[in-house]
Amino acid sequence: MCSFSQEIKALLALRGKSFHPSGDFQEKTPFWCLDGLAEEDVRGVMARSVCAKSAFELWGHGQTHSELRTSLLNYPSENMSPFMHKDSTYRINVYTFNKTLEFPDRIKRIDAMDYLPFEGTVSLKSPQHIFCLLEDYGTDPNDIPEHPNYIYFGRWIADGQRELIRSHSVKNRHFIGNTSMDAGLSFIMANHAKVNENDLVFDPFVGTGSLLVACSHFRAYVCGTDIDYNTIHGRGRSSRKNQKWRGPDENIRANLRQYGTEEMYIDVMISDASKPVWREAPLFDAIITDPPYGIRESTRRTGSHKDVTKHADGIYLESHVPVSQAYHLSDIFTDLLNFSAHHLVVGGRLVYWLPVYRPEYSEETVPLHPCLRILSNCEQTLSSHTSRRLITMEKIRKPEELDGLAQFADGRFSPYQGHNAFREKYFSGLNKRCIKEDNKAVVNGQ
Ligand SMILES: C[S@@+](CC[C@H](N)C(=O)[O-])C[C@H]1O[C@@H](n2cnc3c(N)ncnc32)[C@H](O)[C@@H]1O
Numbered sequence: 001m002c003s004f005s006q007e008i009k010a011l012l013a014l015r016g017k018s019f020h021p022s023g024d025f026q027e028k029t030p031f032w033c034l035d036g037l038a039e040e041d042v043r044g045v046m047a048r049s050v051c052a053k054s055a056f057e058l059w060g061h062g063q064t065h066s067e068l069r070t071s072l073l074n075y076p077s078e079n080m081s082p083f084m085h086k087d088s089t090y091r092i093n094v095y096t097f098n099k100t101l102e103f104p105d106r107i108k109r110i111d112a113m114d115y116l117p118f119e120g121t122v123s124l125k126s127p128q129h130i131f132c133l134l135e136d137y138g139t140d141p142n143d144i145p146e147h148p149n150y151i152y153f154g155r156w157i158a159d160g161q162r163e164l165i166r167s168h169s170v171k172n173r174h175f176i177g178n179t180s181m182d183a184g185l186s187f188i189m190a191n192h193a194k195v196n197e198n199d200l201v202f203d204p205f206v207g208t209g210s211l212l213v214a215c216s217h218f219r220a221y222v223c224g225t226d227i228d229y230n231t232i233h234g235r236g237r238s239s240r241k242n243q244k245w246r247g248p249d250e251n252i253r254a255n256l257r258q259y260g261t262e263e264m265y266i267d268v269m270i271s272d273a274s275k276p277v278w279r280e281a282p283l284f285d286a287i288i289t290d291p292p293y294g295i296r297e298s299t300r301r302t303g304s305h306k307d308v309t310k311h312a313d314g315i316y317l318e319s320h321v322p323v324s325q326a327y328h329l330s331d332i333f334t335d336l337l338n339f340s341a342h343h344l345v346v347g348g349r350l351v352y353w354l355p356v357y358r359p360e361y362s363e364e365t366v367p368l369h370p371c372l373r374i375l376s377n378c379e380q381t382l383s384s385h386t387s388r389r390l391i392t393m394e395k396i397r398k399p400e401e402l403d404g405l406a407q408f409a410d411g412r413f414s415p416y417q418g419h420n421a422f423r424e425k426y427f428s429g430l431n432k433r434c435i436k437e438d439n440k441a442v443v444n445g446q
Contacts, residue, residue, distance in 0.1 A: 003390060004051040006376040007191045008034075010392075011045040014194050030097040031136055031152060033058060039157060046158035048218065050165060050187040056132055056154035068151045069115060080117065083129045083155060088120035091127040093156075098137040099144050109133055113153070130156040161187070168213065174258045175250040177208040177231060177239050181290055185380075185390075186214035189288050192376065192392045193351040195220045199285035200266075204273040204339065207231055209252030211288050212268075216261035220285070224252070225271035227301070232270050274301040274327060274335050282345045282398075291332050293355040293388075301327035329355065333367045337393075338412040341371035344395040349375075354389045361387075367415035371397050 005027055009019045022033040042055045059080065060072030083090070092113065094106040101109070113133070120129075132155075135148035168183035170176050181189075189211060195201055199220040203211045206224025208231065216222050230236030234251035238244060256262045271277050273291075333354070340350040350372060356365075356379070366377060372393040381387045402413065 003188055003192070003376070003378040006378065006392060007049055007051045007188055008045060009375075010192050010194045011048050012037075012041065014048075014196060015041050015044050017041050028139065029136065030139065031134060031150070033061075043158050046160050048191055049160040050162055050184055050191070052160040053162065054132075054159050055157045056134075056152070057157055058152060058154040059131075060154075061150065061152045063150055064147070065112065065151060068153060072116060072153055077117070084116075084118050084120060086119040088129060089123035089127045090118065090120050090129045090131060091122060091124055092131045092133065094133045094135070096135045096137060096148070098139060098141060099135070099148075101135075132156050164217070168217070168259065170210065173208075173210075173213075174254045175208050175234055175246075175252065179290070179292075180208045180239075181210035183210070183214070186210045187217070189351045189390065190214040190218055190220075192390065193286040193288045193349040195286050195288075200283065201286045201288060202284045202343070203289045204271075204276075204287065204336065205289050205291045206252070206268050207290070209255055209268065211290065212252060212265070213255050213259060213261075215286070215288065216256050216264035217259060219261075219264060221264050221266050222256075223266035224268045225273065225277075226268065227270065227272050229270055232268055272302045273339070274331065276335075276339055276343075278343060280342060282348070282395075283343050285345055285348050286351070287336075287340050287344060287348075288351040289336070290353045291336060292327075293329070301331075334412075334415055337367055337369040337372060337415050340393070341369050341395065341399050341413065346395050346398060348395050350391075350393045350395075352391055354391050356387045356389055358385050358387055366391060369393075369413055369415050370402055371395055371399055371413075 005019070012019050017037065020035040020037075022035055025032065039057070042057075046052060046055050059075045060068050062068040062071050092110045094101060094109050110133070131153065134152040134154075136150040136152075137144050138149050162184075164187055165184040168187075170180045170183060173180070190201075193201070193215075195215045195218050197219040199215075201212070201215040201220045201222050203209070203222075203224040206212065206226045207228075209222075209224060212222035212224055226232050230246075232251075234246055234249070234254075236246060238246045238250075252268050253262060253265050256265045269277075336350070336352060344350060354366065358381075363377070366374065366389070368374070373396050375392040375394055376390070377392075378390045379387050380390065399413070
């Protein structure tokens with residue numbers, strides 16, 4: 001799962017800092033050692049991260065308790081003493097990963113650390129300083145070793161924001177829909193997008209606005225569009241179990257009000273993402289979105305295969321009734337990347353979910369754009385055959401700087417042309433499969 005490292009990298013980048021893991025870094029281990037960070041940077045990252053549980057200043061480590069002791073005795077005493085002097089209060093916690101230690105064993109571990117020069121007084125309730133012994137028993141619950149694989153000791157600095165997953169759970173949210181994005185993932189997306197205070201963030205497939213909720217929590221101004229009238233106006237059938245119709249004031253603004261961020265709400269409007277209504281300018285600091293996959297909601301756009309009469313100035317006749325046609329996945333992503341290339345500021349980020357049919361997935365199938373560079377691509381498995389990938393891209397140049405690259409007649413770039421015709425086939429194949437799965441879900445009554 002790469003979303004953890006991408007989240008930490010993005011949060012460090014927000015503070016102008018780089019990600020420097022220690023030499024033997026392995027992404028999949030539960031404990032990471034990062035070098036070269038000041039305490040205020042660690043606090044800043046932890047004030048936003050929903051992936052990281054806790055951060056510590058590492059004082060010593062080793063494969064055995066004896067190695068840990070040697071390592072700790074080599075830690076400079078001048079770094080320890082401000083936290084151990086006689087007027088201080090402290091507590092030692094023991095954390096284990098992949099094993100539960102009985103209380104007496106925890107006490108034994110703490111007592112065994114008597115070689116450390118603690119001069120202060122123990123305070124279990126409100127200590128000034130908290131120290132932690134961390135034991136890593138690997139990640140396989142079916143093969144838990146008797147002794148830890150690795151042990152760390154350090155001073156606790158800060159906890160992450162996992163509490164946000166509970167406090168912002170869609171279960172207790174005022175306005176929800178069938179496809180409302182889970183709170184944890186919404187915050188991860190906002191972090192991948194480096195959403196910052198006073199940024200302007202846009203979601204072109206806004207639905208019930210879960211992504212706007214997360215971005216507004218980080219004090220960004222938020223706006224969105226959706227093709228669905230009922231969703232934008234909070235009308236129609238309720239997605240709640242015991243409620244038939246949506247109640248009054250069930251809308252995105254009310255969601256932000258629920259979390260105390262209504263002042264960050266710009267607005268949402270009905271608009272088809274295939275026909276953007278925005279003036280041609282780099283308007284947004286971030287675009288974060290969950291496009292329709294056709295599994296729980298149809299992928300439609302306005303328009304017709306027939307010729308529709310328009311006035312010469314492009315306005316439809318008064319008698320015109322808008323109709324919709326299928327919006328193929330490959331077109332959705334072509335439009336999304338082109339829109340982002342034109343409407344993000346340079347350095348701004350696009351974060352979105354790409355549906356994947358796993359047996360046919362390869363990195364080749366991820367849409368590209370010469371104005372956007374891919375920063376990360378993290379998989380979330382949905383079933384044995386399907387998954388979705390969280391793609392993070394950054395705008396690196398303006399479209400005006402593209403010379404002689406494959407372009408559509410309207411000046412847009414094809415993320416598939418010139419790379420691999422296979423991609424087009426892949427997306428139309430996926431589209432058909434999604435529709436089949438959708439029908440299956442309906443038959444099964446899900
Ligand atoms: C996966 S949902 C987004 C859910 C949203 N993130 C939330 O938390 O509620 C995709 C949304 O795209 C909208 N949509 C589908 N086709 C569209 C189009 N052509 N233009 C704009 N929105 C569209 C659907 O109405 C749906 O609300």
